[in-house]
Amino acid sequence: MAKEKKQVERITARDVDFAQWYTDVVTKAEMIDYSGIKGMFILRPYAYALWENIQKGLDAMFKELGHENVCMPLLIPESLLQKEKDHIEGFAPEVAWVTHGGSEPLPERLCIRPTSETLFCEHWAHVVHSWRDLPKLYNQWCSVIRWEKTSRPFLRHREFLWQEGHTLHATAEEAKAETEQMLEVYADFCENQLAMPVVRGVKTDKEKFAGAEKTYTIECMMHDKKALQSGTSHYFGNGFAKAFDITFSDQNNQLQNPYETSWGLSTRTIGGIIMTHGDDNGLILPPRVAPIQAIVIPIAQHKPGVTEAAEAICARLKAMNIRVKADLSDQSPGWKFAEYEMKGVPLRIEIGPKDLEQNQCVFVRRDTGAKETTSLDTLEEQASSILDAIHHHLFQQAKNNLENNTFSARTLDEAKEIIQTKGGFIKTMWCGDLACELQMKEDVGVSSRCIPFDQEQISDVCPCCGKPATKMVYWGVAY
Amino acid sequence: MAKEKKQVERITARDVDFAQWYTDVVTKAEMIDYSGIKGMFILRPYAYALWENIQKGLDAMFKELGHENVCMPLLIPESLLQKEKDHIEGFAPEVAWVTHGGSEPLPERLCIRPTSETLFCEHWAHVVHSWRDLPKLYNQWCSVIRWEKTSRPFLRHREFLWQEGHTLHATAEEAKAETEQMLEVYADFCENQLAMPVVRGVKTDKEKFAGAEKTYTIECMMHDKKALQSGTSHYFGNGFAKAFDITFSDQNNQLQNPYETSWGLSTRTIGGIIMTHGDDNGLILPPRVAPIQAIVIPIAQHKPGVTEAAEAICARLKAMNIRVKADLSDQSPGWKFAEYEMKGVPLRIEIGPKDLEQNQCVFVRRDTGAKETTSLDTLEEQASSILDAIHHHLFQQAKNNLENNTFSARTLDEAKEIIQTKGGFIKTMWCGDLACELQMKEDVGVSSRCIPFDQEQISDVCPCCGKPATKMVYWGVAY
Numbered sequence: 001m002a003k004e005k006k007q008v009e010r011i012t013a014r015d016v017d018f019a020q021w022y023t024d025v026v027t028k029a030e031m032i033d034y035s036g037i038k039g040m041f042i043l044r045p046y047a048y049a050l051w052e053n054i055q056k057g058l059d060a061m062f063k064e065l066g067h068e069n070v071c072m073p074l075l076i077p078e079s080l081l082q083k084e085k086d087h088i089e090g091f092a093p094e095v096a097w098v099t100h101g102g103s104e105p106l107p108e109r110l111c112i113r114p115t116s117e118t119l120f121c122e123h124w125a126h127v128v129h130s131w132r133d134l135p136k137l138y139n140q141w142c143s144v145i146r147w148e149k150t151s152r153p154f155l156r157h158r159e160f161l162w163q164e165g166h167t168l169h170a171t172a173e174e175a176k177a178e179t180e181q182m183l184e185v186y187a188d189f190c191e192n193q194l195a196m197p198v199v200r201g202v203k204t205d206k207e208k209f210a211g212a213e214k215t216y217t218i219e220c221m222m223h224d225k226k227a228l229q230s231g232t233s234h235y236f237g238n239g240f241a242k243a244f245d246i247t248f249s250d251q252n253n254q255l256q257n258p259y260e261t262s263w264g265l266s267t268r269t270i271g272g273i274i275m276t277h278g279d280d281n282g283l284i285l286p287p288r289v290a291p292i293q294a295i296v297i298p299i300a301q302h303k304p305g306v307t308e309a310a311e312a313i314c315a316r317l318k319a320m321n322i323r324v325k326a327d328l329s330d331q332s333p334g335w336k337f338a339e340y341e342m343k344g345v346p347l348r349i350e351i352g353p354k355d356l357e358q359n360q361c362v363f364v365r366r367d368t369g370a371k372e373t374t375s376l377d378t379l380e381e382q383a384s385s386i387l388d389a390i391h392h393h394l395f396q397q398a399k400n401n402l403e404n405n406t407f408s409a410r411t412l413d414e415a416k417e418i419i420q421t422k423g424g425f426i427k428t429m430w431c432g433d434l435a436c437e438l439q440m441k442e443d444v445g446v447s448s449r450c451i452p453f454d455q456e457q458i459s460d461v462c463p464c465c466g467k468p469a470t471k472m473v474y475w476g477v478a479y
Numbered sequence: 480m481a482k483e484k485k486q487v488e489r490i491t492a493r494d495v496d497f498a499q500w501y502t503d504v505v506t507k508a509e510m511i512d513y514s515g516i517k518g519m520f521i522l523r524p525y526a527y528a529l530w531e532n533i534q535k536g537l538d539a540m541f542k543e544l545g546h547e548n549v550c551m552p553l554l555i556p557e558s559l560l561q562k563e564k565d566h567i568e569g570f571a572p573e574v575a576w577v578t579h580g581g582s583e584p585l586p587e588r589l590c591i592r593p594t595s596e597t598l599f600c601e602h603w604a605h606v607v608h609s610w611r612d613l614p615k616l617y618n619q620w621c622s623v624i625r626w627e628k629t630s631r632p633f634l635r636h637r638e639f640l641w642q643e644g645h646t647l648h649a650t651a652e653e654a655k656a657e658t659e660q661m662l663e664v665y666a667d668f669c670e671n672q673l674a675m676p677v678v679r680g681v682k683t684d685k686e687k688f689a690g691a692e693k694t695y696t697i698e699c700m701m702h703d704k705k706a707l708q709s710g711t712s713h714y715f716g717n718g719f720a721k722a723f724d725i726t727f728s729d730q731n732n733q734l735q736n737p738y739e740t741s742w743g744l745s746t747r748t749i750g751g752i753i754m755t756h757g758d759d760n761g762l763i764l765p766p767r768v769a770p771i772q773a774i775v776i777p778i779a780q781h782k783p784g785v786t787e788a789a790e791a792i793c794a795r796l797k798a799m800n801i802r803v804k805a806d807l808s809d810q811s812p813g814w815k816f817a818e819y820e821m822k823g824v825p826l827r828i829e830i831g832p833k834d835l836e837q838n839q840c841v842f843v844r845r846d847t848g849a850k851e852t853t854s855l856d857t858l859e860e861q862a863s864s865i866l867d868a869i870h871h872h873l874f875q876q877a878k879n880n881l882e883n884n885t886f887s888a889r890t891l892d893e894a895k896e897i898i899q900t901k902g903g904f905i906k907t908m909w910c911g912d913l914a915c916e917l918q919m920k921e922d923v924g925v926s927s928r929c930i931p932f933d934q935e936q937i938s939d940v941c942p943c944c945g946k947p948a949t950k951m952v953y954w955g956v957a958y
Contacts, residue, residue, distance in 0.1 A: 045547035204791035
């Protein structure tokens with residue numbers, strides 16, 4: 001069988017060639033297929049089901065905070081994209097242009113949205129008139145296109161799925177609070193659903209979003225110690241509102257420009273999950289978003305009662321809202337073990353004739369490989385508690401990785417040595433000058449990840465220029 | 480207040496100018512805003528929430544039948560679109576072409592998907608090898624672009640949201656059964672969730688999907704007696720599989736081409752809901768998909784206990800999973816009545832000081848305007864049962880419209896007279912010739928809607944050519 005063959009091929013070991021391991025995993029776990037266009041990937045059912053669980057979790061959090069979903073057009077007229085100067089400068093080099101509709105050339109080129117600030121602003125200019133119309137708390141789930149030169153599954157697509165939240169507020173204070181609140185939503189979701197610990201902070205001016213006054217970010221450390229920016233939240237002030245002529249009458253009947261935010265999290269996060277938790281046997285999915293949380297595999301399936309017992313376990317766990325599947329196919333148990341290990345299913349439940357006799361089943365954890373025998377009487381409680389334990393173990397393991405690989409440096413030489421010998425995140429002071437930020441890139445090979453909320457006073461001076469420095473920055477090599 | 484003003488403007492009466500009434504409703508109910516590109520509309524939160532409920536209902540039905548969601552690329556290389564001859568002929572005149580990525584011209588033009596058969600086929604050619612890999616039961620929720628010359632909110636967009644199901648099967652029988660099954664899913668959903676009665680049938684060759692062997696359809700009658708094609712399901716045979724070189728080894732190890740289907744339902748359906756149920760006061764939304772099923776409006780809100788009582792009603796209904804909102808804003812009750820009538824909220828619940836004294840509240844039905852007083856003791860049961868009653872009443876009303884405006888004709892003259900004096904659907908026999916179908920369009924002004932599953936023997940001959948005819952066709956003027 002073609003499938004049987006596929007499974008016995010081993011994947012590249014994670015610590016031998018991390019990049020190749022990653023490619024092996026996304027293809028062999030049946031997450032990705034390559035389309036005919038470079039950088040545009042097909043999300044196969046298993047990857048899309050994971051994205052659906054991420055969507056479901058985040059969408060509920062957004063709605064709980066009063067946000068509403070909308071759908072803006074896919075295309076942006078060139079003249080509209082150009083209305084905010086910094087924004088167009090940031091995005092123009094990487095947009096895809098539509099020039100023909102049917103056989104007719106278009107009077108004006110249209111770009112496929114790389115992000116939708118301009119479209120939200122155009123709409124708000126139509127519908128916002130009074131303080132009663134504010135705030136607008138909007139979000140959309142969609143895909144965007146950025147015509148990147150290089151690409152990698154999930155991490156850098158020319159087309160990727162994301163959500164983009166866009167909000168409009170009467171005051172700067174309210175907009176700033178929204179920006180911070182949404183960053184905290186992302187941090188909460190990453191840590192408590194994806195088991196990915198984050199560093200929260202503010203981007204430097206160099207790294208902020210095109211057109212934003214301030215960009216907040218959560219940064220995660222992957223198993224190879226590189227950084228993944230996993231969610232960003234932007235405060236725009238009223239610059240876009242002025243550029244797009246959005247005004248409202250306040251309660252004193254004065255005309256004002258409102259304040260804007262936007263915030264996004266994308267399918268990149270799936271790349272983050274893979275690179276945070278996976279191992280040499282394939283994916284390890286965090287239980288709270290895993291498409292299949294538990295897989296039931298019958299042993300000696302032809303023996304009387306085994307199939308029925310597997311189905312019964314399945315039914316009982318389904319009734320607890322556990323996402324469970326029984327694999328009753330004619331593949332061997334060994335084939336099935338390898339298959340669901342590759343797919344990172346957190347919990348495997350084996351049941352065979354001997355287990356049946358003793359009213360038990362066997363739980364095998366994907367994260368530790370630990371096996372334990374469980375009485376069928378306590379199936380539901382045990383399954384729930386082991387899924388929780390897996391979540392916490394994955395989180396702790398990733399947190400150890402982050403903490404053990406974050407180092408302080410007081411000088412450029414110290415920073416260089418850390419990067420060359422250990423890798424990971426480096427914390428240094430920073431004077432705030434772009435020149436010093438560029439020097440860190442040039443000399444050490446790292447970019448600023450963020451100015452973290454949790455500041456430490458490592459020294460009093462910038463390691464690059466020696467001038468007084470009051471801010472601490474996280475640096476790293478980023479995806 | 481700007482908003483106060485907006486509400487007192489009346490909308491055009493439905494039976495005076497149906498088209499203008501429709502435009503008034505979609506704008507004043509805050510469903511749609513116009514973007515800068517003709518034919519690309521903004522779905523505002525209220526319309527999008529309705530679409531989310533439609534998605535949720537259909538998605539659950541698809542998954543229950545074993546379908547999985549995926550995400551295919553937005554763009555199709557021209558050479559890929561051209562692989563199936565009939566398909567490209569049907570779609571090429573109305574696609575949007577991407578010719579530049581960033582500042583570079585692309586080596587090959589890419590079209591924005593008008594539909595994704597070609598992409599699914601390309602993927603399947605990669606991943607389907609054995610009978611074990613079949614069936615593939617896929618669906619995707621996305622937007623597609625068709626560069627139409629004319630446009631109307633929901634009914635004809637250059638970009639619209641839809642789901643497109645695509646499936647691949649080992650045998651023709653299985654694929655045919657899938658095609659029919661999915662049509663039945665659409666029919667069930669339209670009738671039992673949207674309260675829209677349907678006529679199920681097969682399209683004539685002239686009206687079938689580009690590249691399909693057979694197209695099934697559900698056709699609905701709008702209040703103005705015109706037809707809306709509300710969902711289609713296509714059987715492709717193995718033509719696409721041959722064109723895209725998709726093969727699998729069957730259980731006898733013989734190489735075969737698999738059989739394909741696709742099926743789609745779009746945001747057009749929202750236009751259908753509006754035109755089926757709406758009235759002179761605005762939208763009337765079918766309760767099972769309405770974003771707000773019940774709106775609680777306090778009367779003499781400043782009196783002690785009223786706000787709390789409104790909130791308590793809200794909380795009790797929420798606990799029953801009824802989508803309910805209390806409007807505690809400082810607008811007048813009259814303003815609120817008009818606002819939620821315009822938005823088509825099925826049930827209004829009023830509560831004031833007098834009601835409080837008597838432990839009651841007032842229910843007002845959006846469909847009939849009927850008012851009744853209900854004891855707060857039986858709030859939950861009454862609310863559920865009235866929402867059900869509204870669903871059934873809306874369905875019955877639409878069914879009466881369909882039945883009362885469907886007429887049989889034996890001759891062209893009869894058909895002409897019906898269309899000119901009454902409008903609606905006409906049933907005639909048909910010989911099967913394209914020439915006669917074109918003559919019906921030319922002479923009577925109607926297109927074939929479908930060859931319904933429920934056949935009647937109206938006469939023995941085709942009204943156009945007089946030749947023997949065994950098939951009965953529904954004709955109508957279509958959106």
